[in-house]
Amino acid sequence: MSYKDIYLIKDLSRITGLSIYTIKYYLKLGLIKEVGRSPETNFRYFDSGTVDDLKKIISYKKENASLTKILELLKEEGRDG
Helix, strand or coil: CCHHHCECHHHHHHHHCCCHHHHHHHHHHCCCCCCEECCCCCCEEECHHHHHHHHHHHHHHHCCCCHHHHHHHHHHCCCCC
16 A cells, blocks of 8 residues: 555545544444554544445445445445445
């Protein structure tokens, strides 16, 4: 993973339009995963796969899929958060 592929929650929020609260909620539910944490600041790090997953979640939500169903779909696609 290169430096340009690292995102913080605020970056994910800016890119996707989701609130930081919503992203943290999706993290808690297991829809997405952090790829690491900063030992100095304890900030969570995410990768471009997380951006893709969040865009998929947004798309599924527009189709009225439940979060449980979305989790199943992501697992089927090989990205289990």
